[in-house]
Amino acid sequence: MAKKHPIQKEFVPGRGYTKADWDEVSDSPEATPEQLAQARPFAEVFPDLAASIKRARGGKQDEGAK
Secondary structure, three states: OOOOOOOOOOOOOOOOOOHHHHHHHHOOOOOOHHHHHHOOOHHHHOHHHHHHHHHHOOOOOOOOOO
16 A cells, blocks of 8 residues: 655655745645536546556556467
8 A cells, every 4th residue: 555645835855846846836726625526537538548557557458468
């Protein structure tokens, strides 16, 4: 099972993003319950991309594969 990390409240350098990135997303408001109710699954919104990711991660293989 994946390890849960605590939510970061402030910028920490050396984590793969810049201070500008942090500032841009840290100003984003939380999603409202109405927005969450309208959310759809990734595979429903992007079926072709979801299928290619599933194949790349070892999902269902072609009939001709050994």
